[in-house]
Amino acid sequence: MTGPGAQDLLERAAESAAMTAAAHAAAGGQGSLLVFEGEAGIGKTRLLLEARAISADAGFRIARARASELERDLAFGVTRQLFEPLLRAGCDAGPDSPWEGSAAQAREVFTAADPAAPVGDFAVLHGLFWLTVNVGHDRPLALLIDDLQWCDTQSLEFLVYLLARIDELPLLIVATMRTGETVAAEPLLRQIATDPSAKVYRPKPLSDRAVTQLLRHELSSDVHREFALACHQATGGNPLLLRELARTLTEEEFTASAVDAGKVADLEPRAISRIVRTRLARVPLESVSLAKAVAILGDRADLAIAARLAGQEFTTALESTAPLERTGFIGTEQTDSRVRLTFTHPLVRTAVYNMMTLAERAGAHRRAAELMSAAGSDPERVAAHLLRTPPAHDAAVVEALRSAAASARAHGAPAGAYTYLRRALDESSAGEERLALLSEAGQAALLVDLGVAVSLLRQAYESASLPRLKAMIGYSLGAALLYTVRTSEAKKILMESAELTPKSETELLRHIQSYILNIPVVESGRHEDIEKLLTDLRRLPPEGRVGSRLLDCIIAYHDMMRSDPRAGSRALRGLSDGVLVRHANGESPMVCGWITLLAAEKPQVSTSLEAAIKQAHRHGSLRDATVASLFRGADYLQQGFLDDAVVMLREAVRTGKSANAVIALPIARSYLAEALLEQGSAQEAASVLTEEDANEKALAPAYFFARTQSPVLLHTGDAQHAFESAVACGRCCEGFGITNPSLVPWRSDAVWSLHVLGRGEEARAYAGEELELARRWGSPRALGRALRSMATATPKEGMEFLEEAVEVLKQSNANLEKAKALAEYGAALRRAGRRQASRKPLHEALDLASRCGALPLVKRVRAELAAAGGQPRRTAVTGPESLTPSERRVAELAAEGATNRHIAQTLFVTPKTIELHLSNVYRKLGNVTRGELSEALAVPARRRAPH
Structure with missing residues (x-):
């Protein structure tokens, strides 16, 4: 096997074996991630080289990248490093082009994107996923990433997206991560390291024996035990420090004898900076200047630009590289007719970088930005240097940073856009330019950090004087306040913005009004002024534009909460023709339209949700994808397709975590827990519910995530707490004015808990209330459930209610509820002594329950059929x-x-x-x-x- 020698992998047998096993599994189609974590110099990069050798021997296509401090704000910087060499190598043409299908959405990551047509961050992640699949379609792929702790946010998000699907891909990811670094993307790094598909290894320092072996190889001589112990003590068994110490020992003409053992400590081998300074003192000044230029420019620095930054002619700089290569600090490579320079280890770059004063570094970065801009470099690479300069109120810098922000948005990197705009704010002065920057930065922050977005947009709102502009900013600010459940502030800003909106700006006004009507959805209590506005807005004729449709959706939701059967028709009007999917996908008022259609059991909701998912994958954001997947999963659950529901809801949870969608996450977990419970995975259902944190619960409407707690508790045998949980959910619903049992059927949950507790009279009261409300609302699923609940609460009249439930659900697509009604009806017939008559509904129940994948229900129906003298089929139903x-x-x-x-x-x-x-x-x-x-x-x- 080619690659590092045995002396480079001393005491790393476990790590090497893990890489070999992971490569074998990836070649078979089951990918994984290996992370080597430890202090600088512990040998992580050497392990990455071994991963490259193992992958090469196994026939993998290999892509490599090294993250750096300089480029950690460069959107998809590491992703570009990984894929650009592969794309340049010629796999960009022919029938097996890597850009086939959805991968084309990721082209903008590698090209100059059009700022006028930005791609959503989720669409780009999905495109990169398919680029990965396409690149590895004919042979397994290995992605090797050094210094993950400095990886840019967007590339980390891509890794998270990959990890959710890696166990189905012929893909091996090996990454190194240095400990002891303060990184802004720590939550993403933690999410990656704790992913079920990830295995984290922490290489240990070398033992005394391994230190002796390494020194023998490096010094090409015998090593006295006392000398080896001194070196071990001086370096702590760190392989990099040992090698640098050995090199210094050679230069100083030390012998590895006991006599020289006492002199080792005087060399201060832990100070890499000292070693670097000592060696650079022996090379020409031109080489030192070039090394500093490369330290400013970062890895793979173009020699032509480095020369100009160092104030040298190209030929002089080319001659200056040889002494640097001899020090072992810098390596050169030639690509695309360019000579590129890279430090052999990040610690060396840091040492050279720190040889300059703060003022020297700032000046060099500003000059580097000018040189790179003149050379036509990517605006974001130019901005990476400007981020490391102090503000100077330079209009040219502001323009460059805004250009970089536009590029980041076009690449589907809102976090990058926010970073550049935030720095531009530090550079700008007061006036219209600053107002525009505050608004731009606030808009970018809406997809990054809602708290920051509120702060920036509030400053912009207070600075704006023109009514229309102030209203537009107020609309965004009000939405951000609403999403963070600062409803009183949101209400004030949105009301003011509505007043400021010119009468001619009807569309803007409708958008603002839709968010005003959204306030009672997230905050309980009386809102008399909003109720009055709601009454007035109900009378508006349909206008067909986006704002009017958003109003239709949120008005329909208010009507649905009160069990007004007209709500479904209004929601259909709002969501018709896919206008909102194309222009307002995932916005809160629109989502309320989906929820209304689900409650009304309108089949058109499936079409709308499918279109929303497609839109999110092709153009949308992580937020768009989260809410579309969430409610498509809820739709599957409602129809009884439990396997599809679980898949979709797990996807919603995954994307929700990446999007930090704190409002959507507990709702997704609630539906997921319900689906798992119906499948028979009660323990996992309970576990899913406990994942909710205090922040999520504080932000999401409580009636959504409280609805599943009672059924889970009842399944565990805790009927008393199940009843209390149902009643608590009911109190929450009352605070929001929710009466519709199709949205939250807490009364029937209370009935089944009370039935177990033997409290029949209380159960009948709750069942009666739910049945009355369900009849008013009229959707088959809600009515069928209420009738089944009433049958439980009134056993004597139960047969009559169950017959009606079966009839009501006959034409419904709520297959699981239909199966439950048939099962209860069949069981009631058997208990009444009508065994033969019970078999038909029980067989139908078994067929439906089997199709739904509702294993506990299948088991229960089989038992009933056996008791009725029937023969339950031993195989699942077949056919289309x-x-x-x-x-x-x-x-x-x-x-x-x-x-x-x-x-x-x-x-x-x-x-x-x-x-x-x-x-x-x-x-x-x-x-x-x-x-x-x-x-x-x-x-x-x-x-x-x-x-």
């Missing part, structure tokens, strides 16, 4: 109607001739997921082949006869 929505879409696309990779890109999943879906499809359709899918999908369901 047994397919879940995801399986059917996969089957239809495969039947049309699409490849697995094309299907995966169309449905926003991995190719391996498509393989699993197709395996289920073939089995459910009677072990058909791919070529027989069209015919099989057209055949009515082939039910197997009961055994």
Whole structure:
């Protein structure tokens, strides 16, 4: 095997074995991440070299990157390092182009993007994911990243996105991370290191024995034990310090004898800066100046620019590289007809960088920015230097930083845009320019840090004088305040903004009003002024524009909360034609429209949510993707497709964490816990609920995440606390004015808890209330559940209520609720002595429960069938109607001739997921082949006869 010699991997057998095993697994399609964490010089980079050798021997395509302090604000800087050499190498053309399909969304990461058409951060992450898949489609891929602690935020977000899917990819990621560094992206680093697919190794210092072995190799001589012990004590067993010490020992003509052991401590081997200064003192001044220029410019510095920064002719600089290479500090490479210089270790760069004073460094960075700008460098690379200069109220610097912010936005990097604009604010003075910067920075911060966004937008709001401009800023500020549940402030700002809006600006006014009406959704209590506004706005004729549609959605939500059956039609009007999906995807008033349609069981909600997911993947942000996945998962759950629901809700939780979507996360976890409970994973359901932190609970409307706690507690056998939890949820609903049992069915949860506790009279009261409200609202699922609850509370009349529940749900798509009603009805018939009559509804219940994947219900129905003298089928139902929505879409696309990779890109999943879906499809359709899918999908369901 090629690569580092054995002396470079002393006492690293466990780490080497882990890399070999991970490479083998990745070659088989199960990827993983290995992280080597430790102090500087402990040998992490050497392990990365070994990973490269192992991957090369296994036939991997290899991409490498090294993060640096200078470029940690450069959007997707590490991602570019990884993929640009591969793209330059020629895999950018032909039928297997890496840009095939969704990967094209990531092109702007590697090119000069159009600021007028920015791509959402989630769309870019999704595109990068498919770029990764495409690059590795014909052979496994290894991504090797050094110094992850300095990685830019956007590349870390990309790693998080990859890790959520890595176990289905032929991908090996190996990264190193230095301890003891203060990093701004610590939450992302922690998320990466604690991911289930990640394994973290912490290489230990070398032992006395290994130190002796290394010194023998470096010094090419025998080493006395006392001398080796002195070196071990001086370096702490740090391999880098040992090598530098050995080099110094050679230069100072020391012998490795016991006599010289006492002199080792005098060399101060831990001070890398001292070693660097000592060696640089022996090279020409031109070489020192060039080294400082490279320290300013960072890794892979262009020699031509480094020469100008050092004040040298190119030929002089080229001659100056040789002495630097001899020191072992700097290496050179030639790419694209350019000579590039890189320090051999970040510690060396830091030492050279620190040889300059603060004033020298600031001046050099400003000069570097000028040189790079003149050379046509990426605006963000230019800005990376400007970030390291003190403010000087320079208009040119402000313009350069704004240009970099526009570039970052176009690349789908809102955090980068915010960073550049925040620095531009320090550079600007008062006046219109500063007002514009405050507004721009505040808008960028809306997707990065809502607290910062509020601060910046408030300054802009207070500085603005023109009514229309002030109203526009107030709209954004009010939304940010609302998202952070500072509702009284939000109300004040939004009301003021509505008053300031010119009468001709109807569209802006409708946007503002939609957010005013959103306030009672997140804050309980009476809002008489908003109620009056709501009454007035209900009378507005439909206008068809975005603002009017947002109003329709939020008004519909208010009507739905009060069980007004007209709410569904208004929500449909707001969400029709996909206008909001294209222009306001994920905005809070729009989301309220989805929730209303779900409560009303309108099938159009599925179409709207699918379009929203597609829009988020192609153009949208992490926030857009989170809310669309969340409510598509809720839709699947409501229809009873539990497997699809769990997949979608897990995705919502993952993207919600990346987006810091503190309002959406507890809601997603609540629905996920409910789906898991129905699947029979009660322990995991309880665990999912406990993941909510205090901040999330403080921001999200409590009635959403409280709704699942009672069923989970009841399942664990704690009926008393389950009842108390249901009642507490009810009190919360009352505070918000929510009566609709389709939104939060807390009364029926109370009924089932009271039934277990033997408190029948209380149960009947709650059941009666819910049934009355459900009849008023009229959706089959809510009414069927209320009737089932009433049957539990009134056993004598239970058969009548269950018959009605079965009839009500007959045409509903709420398959799980339908299965529960059939199961209860069949059980009631059996208990009444009508065993034969009970078998038909029980068989139907079993079929439906099996399709839903509701294992506890399947088990319960099987027991009832056995007690009724029936023969429960031992195999699942088959045929087209047994397919879940995801399986059917996969089957239809495969039947049309699409490849697995094309299907995966169309449905926003991995190719391996498509393989699993197709395996289920073939089995459910009677072990058909791919070529027989069209015919099989057209055949009515082939039910197997009961055994």
